[in-house]
Amino acid sequence: MKLADFTYEVREGLGISFQAIRANKMRSVLTTLGIVIGILSVTLMGTAIEGLSRGFNESIAKIGADVLYVQKWPWFGGEDWWKYRNRKKIDYSNFKAIEKQATLVKTVSPAAWTVVPVKYNGRSGSTVFTIGSNHLYLETGGMSMDMGRFFSQAESDGGRPVVVLGYGVAENLFPRENPIGQNLRVGNSTFRIVGVVEKQGSFLGDESADNRIVIPIEAFFQKFGGNRGIQISVKAADIKNLEDTKEELRGILRKARRVAPGAEDDFSINQQDLIIQKFNTIGGVVAGIGIFITALSLFVGAIGIMNIMFVSVTERTKEIGIRMAIGARRGTILLQFLIEAGVLSLMGGIIGVIIAYPLSLLINQVLPTSMPLSVVAVALLLSILVGMISGFLPANRASKLDPVEALRYE
Amino acid sequence: MNVINIKSIRKTYIMGTEEVHALVDVSLSIDRGEYVAIMGPSGSGKSTLMNMLGCLDTPTSGLYEFNGVNVSEMNDNQLARVRNKEIGFVFQTFNLIPRSDALHNVELPLVYGGVNAADRKRLAREALTHVNLADRMHHKPNELSGGQRQRVAIARALVTKPSIILADEPTGNLDTKTGDDIMALLEELHLQGNTIILVTHEEYIAEHAHRIIRLRDGKVERDEHVDKRVVPKIEEPV
Ligand SMILES: Nc1ncnc2c1ncn2[C@@H]1O[C@H](COP(=O)(O)OP(=O)(O)O)[C@@H](O)[C@H]1O
Ligand SMILES: [Mg+2]
Numbered sequence: 001m002k003l004a005d006f007t008y009e010v011r012e013g014l015g016i017s018f019q020a021i022r023a024n025k026m027r028s029v030l031t032t033l034g035i036v037i038g039i040l041s042v043t044l045m046g047t048a049i050e051g052l053s054r055g056f057n058e059s060i061a062k063i064g065a066d067v068l069y070v071q072k073w074p075w076f077g078g079e080d081w082w083k084y085r086n087r088k089k090i091d092y093s094n095f096k097a098i099e100k101q102a103t104l105v106k107t108v109s110p111a112a113w114t115v116v117p118v119k120y121n122g123r124s125g126s127t128v129f130t131i132g133s134n135h136l137y138l139e140t141g142g143m144s145m146d147m148g149r150f151f152s153q154a155e156s157d158g159g160r161p162v163v164v165l166g167y168g169v170a171e172n173l174f175p176r177e178n179p180i181g182q183n184l185r186v187g188n189s190t191f192r193i194v195g196v197v198e199k200q201g202s203f204l205g206d207e208s209a210d211n212r213i214v215i216p217i218e219a220f221f222q223k224f225g226g227n228r229g230i231q232i233s234v235k236a237a238d239i240k241n242l243e244d245t246k247e248e249l250r251g252i253l254r255k256a257r258r259v260a261p262g263a264e265d266d267f268s269i270n271q272q273d274l275i276i277q278k279f280n281t282i283g284g285v286v287a288g289i290g291i292f293i294t295a296l297s298l299f300v301g302a303i304g305i306m307n308i309m310f311v312s313v314t315e316r317t318k319e320i321g322i323r324m325a326i327g328a329r330r331g332t333i334l335l336q337f338l339i340e341a342g343v344l345s346l347m348g349g350i351i352g353v354i355i356a357y358p359l360s361l362l363i364n365q366v367l368p369t370s371m372p373l374s375v376v377a378v379a380l381l382l383s384i385l386v387g388m389i390s391g392f393l394p395a396n397r398a399s400k401l402d403p404v405e406a407l408r409y410e
Numbered sequence: 411m412n413v414i415n416i417k418s419i420r421k422t423y424i425m426g427t428e429e430v431h432a433l434v435d436v437s438l439s440i441d442r443g444e445y446v447a448i449m450g451p452s453g454s455g456k457s458t459l460m461n462m463l464g465c466l467d468t469p470t471s472g473l474y475e476f477n478g479v480n481v482s483e484m485n486d487n488q489l490a491r492v493r494n495k496e497i498g499f500v501f502q503t504f505n506l507i508p509r510s511d512a513l514h515n516v517e518l519p520l521v522y523g524g525v526n527a528a529d530r531k532r533l534a535r536e537a538l539t540h541v542n543l544a545d546r547m548h549h550k551p552n553e554l555s556g557g558q559r560q561r562v563a564i565a566r567a568l569v570t571k572p573s574i575i576l577a578d579e580p581t582g583n584l585d586t587k588t589g590d591d592i593m594a595l596l597e598e599l600h601l602q603g604n605t606i607i608l609v610t611h612e613e614y615i616a617e618h619a620h621r622i623i624r625l626r627d628g629k630v631e632r633d634e635h636v637d638k639r640v641v642p643k644i645e646e647p648v
Pocket of ligand 2: 456
C-alpha cells in the first residue's frame with residue numbers, strides 16, 4: 001500500500017472518529033472519565049516531581065547539600081558525649097591546611113562566632129550572631145547579596161573593620177534607612193556596613209542565617225580573641241564526588257592534627273545527607289502514589305474504552321459491511337477503529353490536561369514549578385497509546401466481520 | 411469479451427447438521443455491455459449469486475473468472491481491491507453511510523482506491539450531477555427521499571467507472587413511480603455502455619433487461635435473451 005493511500009485512510013478514520021464522537025457526545029465524555037483521571041494524575045505527578053527536583057536543585061546550595069562541615073561534634077549519633085567534648089578544638093591552622101592542600105573543593109570558609117551587643121545609633125535588635133569568616137563565606141553558603149557587596153579578599157586578609165548584615169538584622173536596625181555606609185557598633189568596636197545578604201528564610205533555607213552579621217575573621221580574632229574553636233565549611237567542587245572530597249579532607253586533617261595511624265578521627269565531618277534522603281523519600285512517595293493512581297485509572301479508562309468500542313462496532317456492523325463492499329480492506333477497518341479509540345482517549349487526555357493546569361498552579365504555591373511541556377506531551381501520547389491498545393480487540397473484531405453477514409445486519 | 415465467466419459454482423451453508431444448498435452447479439457468462447436481470451422466487455439463491463458475482467463471498471466450489479482473472483482463489487485484500495475498482499453495488503436498502511453527506515458517500519470508494527482529494531471531489535460531483543443530484547451534495551441520507559438516496563447509491567456505484575454494476579432489488583423499497591425513475595436511470599447508464607446485473611422478482615422490472623436468468627432452488631432454470639424490438643405482449647384471453 002502506498003503512503004498516500006495510508007494518509008487518505010488515516011484522514012478518513014479521523015473524520016469518522018470526530019463524527020462518531022459528535023454523534024455520541026455524552027457517552028464519549030463519560031467513557032473517557034477514567035482516562036481523564038489517569039492523565040490528570042500523571043500530569044500532576046509529573047508537575048510535582050518536577051517541582052521537587054527543581055526545588056531541590058535550587059536549594060541544594062542554600063541548604064548546603066554540597067557542603068561539608070568540619071566540626072568537633074558530629075550532628076548525629078552523639079552517644080559518647082565526653083569523648084567529643086574532650087577533643088582538641090578545630091582551629092584556624094586546620095582551616096589554613098585545608099585551604100592550602102585540598103584539591104576537590106571549590107571554596108573553603110572558616111566560621112568563628114560569638115554573641116555580643118550589636119547596635120546602630122544606640123538601637124539594638126534581638127540577639128545577633130557575629131560570625132568571623134573570609135571573603136568566600138557567601139559562595140560557600142550558596143547565598144547572594146540583597147544590596148551592597150560582600151567584603152573583599154583584601155579586606156578579609158587585612159582584618160578591615162567592615163561588616164555584612166543578614167537580612168533580618170538589616171530589617172530590624174534599618175527599617176527606613178539605607179544601611180550601606182553606616183557605622184555599626186559590634187561589642188566595643190565600630191564596623192562599616194558594606195552590604196546586606198539576601199533573605200534566606202524561604203523554601204528550606206536557614207532562617208537563622210538572616211539573624212547574623214559577618215566580619216573578616218582576622219578582625220574577629222583581634223576584637224574577640226584568636227584562641228577559639230571554629231567551624232570549617234568546605235564546598236565540594238562536584239556534589240557527585242562528595243565522598244571523595246570527604247576522604248581527602250580526612251587525610252589533610254589527620255595530618256594537620258597529628259592523629260596517630262590507626263587512631264580514631266578527633267574531628268567530625270558533617271553533611272546534609274539526611275535532607276537529601278528526605279527529598280528522595282518525598283519524591284518516591286509522590287511518584288509511587290502517582291503511578292498507582294495513574295495506572296489504576298488508566299486501566300479503568302482502558303476497560304471503558306474497550307467496552308464502548310465493542311458497542312460501537314456492533315452498532316455499526318452494517319456500516320462496516322458497506323465499507324467493505326465498496327472496497328475497504330480489513331486493515332482499513334482495523335485502522336479506522338484504532339484511530340477512533342485513540343481519538344476518544346486523546347480527548348480524555350486533553351480534558352485531563354485542561355483540568356490539571358489550574359491544579360498545577362496550586363502546586364506552584366508550595367513548590368517552585370510549572371506544568372512542564374514534556375509532561376503534557378508524554379501524557380497526551382500516553383492517552384493515545386492507551387486508547388489504541390484498548391481499542392485493538394474491538395477493532396480486530398470489526399475487521400474480521402464477514403462482509404455478507406455485516407451487510408445483512410439490521 | 412466475457413466480464414464474468416462462472417463454471418459449476420456451488421455454495422453450501424451448514425446449518426447445524428443440515429446442509430443448505432444455496433447455489434447448485436451454476437454456470438453462466440456475461441459479456442461487457444449486457445443488461446441482465448436475475449429472477450426467481452424468494453430463497454432461490456439470487457442474493458447468494460449476487461454476492462458471489464460481487465466478490466463479497468467466495469464459492470464453496472467451482473470457478474469464477476472476472477475479466478479473465480480467477481477470483482475464486484483471491485485473498486481478502488485482493489477481493490477488496492476488485493470490489494473497489496471493478497464493481498459498483500446498488501442495494502435494496504440503499505446502504506449509505508448515515509453520518510456522511512451525499513458527496514462524501516460518493517467519494518468513499520475513491521478514498522479506499524487511493525485517489526487524491528481534489529480528483530475525488532471532482533469525480534464525485536460529476537457522478538452526482540449525472541444522477542441529477544447536483545443540488546443535494548451536502549445533504550445527509552436522512553435529509554433525502556428514498557429515490558434520492560438510491561440515486562446517491564447509484565452515483566457511488568458509478569464513480570469508480572467499474573466493469574459491472576450489481577443492483578440487488580434496487581426498487582424494492584421504492585414506490586412504483588420512483589422505482590420507474592430509477593429503472594430509467596439504469597437504462598440510461600446501460601445505453602452509455604455500462605454492464606448491469608439486476609436482481610428482481612418483479613416481471614415488469616425484469617423486462618427492462620435484455621437477458622433474463624431465472625433461478626429456482628439454486629439452479630439456473632432458464633437463461634433467455636429478450637428481443638427488445640418485440641413489444642411486450644399483452645396476455646390475451648384464449
Ligand atoms: N448465511 C447463510 N446461512 C445459511 N443459509 C443461508 C445463508 N444465506 C442464504 N442462505 C440460504 O440460501 C438460500 C438462498 O438464499 P438467498 O440467496 O438469500 O435467496 P434470494 O435472494 O433468492 O431470496 C436460502 O435458502 C437461504 O435460507
Ligand atoms: Mg435476496
